[in-house]
Amino acid sequence: MKLPVGARIIGVGAGLPASVVKNSDLTRLVDTSDEWITTRTGIKERRIALDTETTSGLAIEAARDALGFAGIEADTIDLIIVATSTPDDLYPSTACKVQGAIGAVHAAAFDLEAACTGIVYALAVAHQFIGSGTYKRVLVIGADIHSRFLDWEDRNTCILFGDGAGAFVLEADEEGETGILSTYLRADGTGAHLLSIPNTGSAYPHTGTTPPRAVERYLQMNGKAIYNFAVQRVPEAVKTACESAGITVEDVDFLVPHQANIRIIKSAAERLGMSPEQLVTNVDEMGNTSAASIPLALWQAIQRDQIKVPSTICLVGFGAGLTWASAIVRWTARDHRRIQKKTEHTKESTDKRETQEV
Numbered sequence: 001m002k003l004p005v006g007a008r009i010i011g012v013g014a015g016l017p018a019s020v021v022k023n024s025d026l027t028r029l030v031d032t033s034d035e036w037i038t039t040r041t042g043i044k045e046r047r048i049a050l051d052t053e054t055t056s057g058l059a060i061e062a063a064r065d066a067l068g069f070a071g072i073e074a075d076t077i078d079l080i081i082v083a084t085s086t087p088d089d090l091y092p093s094t095a096c097k098v099q100g101a102i103g104a105v106h107a108a109a110f111d112l113e114a115a116c117t118g119i120v121y122a123l124a125v126a127h128q129f130i131g132s133g134t135y136k137r138v139l140v141i142g143a144d145i146h147s148r149f150l151d152w153e154d155r156n157t158c159i160l161f162g163d164g165a166g167a168f169v170l171e172a173d174e175e176g177e178t179g180i181l182s183t184y185l186r187a188d189g190t191g192a193h194l195l196s197i198p199n200t201g202s203a204y205p206h207t208g209t210t211p212p213r214a215v216e217r218y219l220q221m222n223g224k225a226i227y228n229f230a231v232q233r234v235p236e237a238v239k240t241a242c243e244s245a246g247i248t249v250e251d252v253d254f255l256v257p258h259q260a261n262i263r264i265i266k267s268a269a270e271r272l273g274m275s276p277e278q279l280v281t282n283v284d285e286m287g288n289t290s291a292a293s294i295p296l297a298l299w300q301a302i303q304r305d306q307i308k309v310p311s312t313i314c315l316v317g318f319g320a321g322l323t324w325a326s327a328i329v330r331w332t333a334r335d336h337r338r339i340q341k342k343t344e345h346t347k348e349s350t351d352k353r354e355t356q357e358v
């Protein structure tokens with residue numbers, strides 16, 4: 001359905017813990033090897049939060065970076081949505097903490113939970129708010145610290161995840177054009193048991209008449225089932241989002257998939273007939289950063305000058321719930337800070353030349 005107002009992404013940003021944990025570091029914790037992790041997942045290293053770092057802290061860093069990219073002030077933001085499964089606390093929301101810290105004084109704020117798919121869900125919600133004319137500027141952040149919910153003695157899971165935050169700034173397109181061409185959201189709750197972090201919510205009675213039990217609060221996953229789910233659903237989501245946008249898969253320049261496992265990404269690309277150059281990946285450096293992974297991958301591809309402007313991009317996520325989602329985006333954003341630097345440099349050179357001529 002075409003919305004009355006167009007929306008485009010004008011900024012992207014990152015917030016990362018400084019600490020890098022390599023595969024070789026993990027061999028001291030569990031019975032694994034760099035070779036096993038690299039060949040089965042594509043992951044070489046990941047960022048892991050220090051005790052002093054928080055989901056909201058990383059989200060705030062990503063938000064500031066994305067605002068800088070867009071060249072806009074926080075007080076012009078109307079809404080902040082943070083996609084996270086690992087908030088600092090059950091409440092207040094991480095989005096409210098971001099709102100307060102960055103001074104987005106006019107913004108409403110809430111969290112959204114759709115696990116690793118959360119960022120695409122949040123983008124779709126932002127698109128709807130802008131498309132209906134309710135808001136002009138929305139900050140969307142994916143932020144997760146999964147390392148706090150991993151069993152560091154379980155080699156099946158602890159090697160997979162990294163921590164981080166990624167952000168997008170969306171704006172109403174005054175020229176009537178649209179940068180978000182389509183979004184597609186799906187869920188299948190019958191697969192809820194396949195990937196979960198149990199005993200972290202109200203289903204586990206911590207107080208009252210029931211005495212506290214010793215329980216595991218660690219991420220639990222049926223890796224094979226999630227793998228099979230992902231390799232089927234990712235191509236389906238890409239094709240459906242293309243159809244809704246009125247384009248074909250051949251029109252997509254870059255695929256930015258959720259960064260869980262390079263084998264999942266390559267298998268999906270093969271099924272879609274996409275070349276390795278069209279894949280945006282940084283799973284080797286970041287591992288699976290859950291809701292942060294899609295903006296972090298795009299952010300890094302922009303740093304590496306992989307993304308041409310303009311280009312047509314497909315974002316596709318999958319994760320616990322089960323959930324999966326995709327979006328087709330016409331990418332036109334350029335880093336405001338780079339443009340400013342270039343302008344200053346050109347001005348400096350011109351001034352120098354003029355002084356020399358005089």
Ligand code: ACO
Nearest residue numbers: 032036040115116155156159223224226227260261319320
């Ligand atoms: N090091 C060495 N050996 C290992 C390790 C490890 N880190 N982990 C598992 N193994 C062993 C297993 O114990 C098994 O041994 P066994 O045959 O003696 O039992 C063997 O390696 C093979 O294990 P498989 O499970 O068959 O390995 P597979 O090739 O399927 O890879 C993996 C496992 C990487 C987990 C894969 O299934 C996967 O990536 N699944 C998807 C996971 C995912 O994407 N999750 C996140 C979703 S997003 C979200 O919402 C959080």
